[in-house]
Amino acid sequence: MAKFTNKPKGRTSKRLALNKKYKIEKKVKQHHKKLKKEARKMSALGQIKKTSSKEIGIPNMYPFKKNVIETLKRKKDQEEQEKKIQKLQQKEEIDLNLAEVKSNLYETKAPVVEEEQIQQENLAQLTKEHKKYITQVKKVVEAADIILIILDARDPMACRCKHLEREIVGMPGEKKIILVLNKIDLVPAGNADAWLAHLRREFATVLFKANTQQQQSNLSSASIYKKTLSQRQDLADDLTSSSKAIGADKLLELIKNYSKNDGVKSSVTVGVIGYPNVGKSSVINSLKRSKACAVSSTPGFTKGLQEVVIDNQVKIIDCPGVVFDSENKDSTLLRNIIKIEQIEDPREPIGEILKKVTKNELLLLYKIQTFNNVNEFLCQVALARGKLQKGGIPDLECAARIVLQDWNQGKIKYFTVPPNQIEQE
Numbered sequence: 001m002a003k004f005t006n007k008p009k010g011r012t013s014k015r016l017a018l019n020k021k022y023k024i025e026k027k028v029k030q031h032h033k034k035l036k037k038e039a040r041k042m043s044a045l046g047q048i049k050k051t052s053s054k055e056i057g058i059p060n061m062y063p064f065k066k067n068v069i070e071t072l073k074r075k076k077d078q079e080e081q082e083k084k085i086q087k088l089q090q091k092e093e094i095d096l097n098l099a100e101v102k103s104n105l106y107e108t109k110a111p112v113v114e115e116e117q118i119q120q121e122n123l124a125q126l127t128k129e130h131k132k133y134i135t136q137v138k139k140v141v142e143a144a145d146i147i148l149i150i151l152d153a154r155d156p157m158a159c160r161c162k163h164l165e166r167e168i169v170g171m172p173g174e175k176k177i178i179l180v181l182n183k184i185d186l187v188p189a190g191n192a193d194a195w196l197a198h199l200r201r202e203f204a205t206v207l208f209k210a211n212t213q214q215q216q217s218n219l220s221s222a223s224i225y226k227k228t229l230s231q232r233q234d235l236a237d238d239l240t241s242s243s244k245a246i247g248a249d250k251l252l253e254l255i256k257n258y259s260k261n262d263g264v265k266s267s268v269t270v271g272v273i274g275y276p277n278v279g280k281s282s283v284i285n286s287l288k289r290s291k292a293c294a295v296s297s298t299p300g301f302t303k304g305l306q307e308v309v310i311d312n313q314v315k316i317i318d319c320p321g322v323v324f325d326s327e328n329k330d331s332t333l334l335r336n337i338i339k340i341e342q343i344e345d346p347r348e349p350i351g352e353i354l355k356k357v358t359k360n361e362l363l364l365l366y367k368i369q370t371f372n373n374v375n376e377f378l379c380q381v382a383l384a385r386g387k388l389q390k391g392g393i394p395d396l397e398c399a400a401r402i403v404l405q406d407w408n409q410g411k412i413k414y415f416t417v418p419p420n421q422i423e424q425e
Helices: 018-055 065-105 109-143 162-170 189-199 233-241 248-258 280-288 329-333 350-356 359-366 374-385 396-408 419-424
Strands: 146-152 176-182 204-207 268-274 306-309 314-318
Touching: 065 374, 109 162, 109 268, 146 248, 146 280, 162 176, 176 189, 176 248, 176 280, 189 204, 204 248, 248 268, 248 280, 248 314, 268 280, 280 306, 280 314, 350 374, 350 396, 359 374, 374 396
Parallel strands: 146 176, 146 268, 176 204, 268 314
Antiparallel strands: 306 314
16 A cells, blocks of 8 residues: 655655755855956956046047157156155154154153263264374374375365375475375366366375276286376276276376485385375375275275385385364265264265255266255155155155265266366356
């Protein structure tokens, strides 16, 4: 006998196994996710098309379409830079306000006293080193028969110390002074000749370019003194761009002429003095034609006196560089006396560079647009070199250190004109 059931015939249960149910749900989720992703892509493409159509909404038949597009792009770039500058100024104002608020809220005497003590200790160390180096310079001047004063050809008058020259001339023993105009490869040939004519009115002067070869001995040298540099322009350009020394033979000849007593050559001691990083040790190495003195662009590398024997008749004494005259802080920082990493605010000396160097020279070197002040110049240098902080704000301190490094390495072309030429103009 058949069993009786209430279920209608031909119908089956709609229940699924759980593993099949979860698989279907998973696939549905993946499908929806894929659709959302594609919708996002389509909306992004639509926005790009809208912006491009807004930027360049000019018919193709328009006669000066390219020029109009270029001007629009320039305007857009300028607006973006102005916005970045405004952001930077706003941030500086906020920082100043925060600093004032903090100073008002947390004024305490202890940290101020500590800062003053640290500053006094640093000043005491600097004055000790300065006094030590000055005593060494005095020893060199007293021991030497001939004094070589090394000058930077870019700004010779800033490297001179008139009162020290007067003291040397007034010393017993008829000491001779020779001015060595070093780094002539960094100035035009005509400018070097003009400074040579101007400085020769006071003391014997020699044009010089130190040797930059890397070997330890047999350093080569060249001579172009049969005519002036401006008259031998083709030869001067080749030699100043090479690694050979220029003027070493002429300087040695002059030293040996000064060493003659009644026509008889005698042994002579030569002292080399000058400001830091004018190339004193490099001049000695070029005269010796070997790496007798250690050379470095780092400030204060030469710490003590060094004696170098050139030949049987000439002995040279090298001494550390000293800042003789008291001058403003910005110009001393430009002499590479302090390491760039140790400068508290590297933006301070940039204003002095902008006074000395023409605007076109800086625009061509850094490939930037025109500027009106120091902040705008550093902002554009930071944007050109990709030195940005959080939020796309230009890093002005990093840009200032880049400019100072280029200045110390001679990448920024700069030279001064003799006083007699300024009067004529």
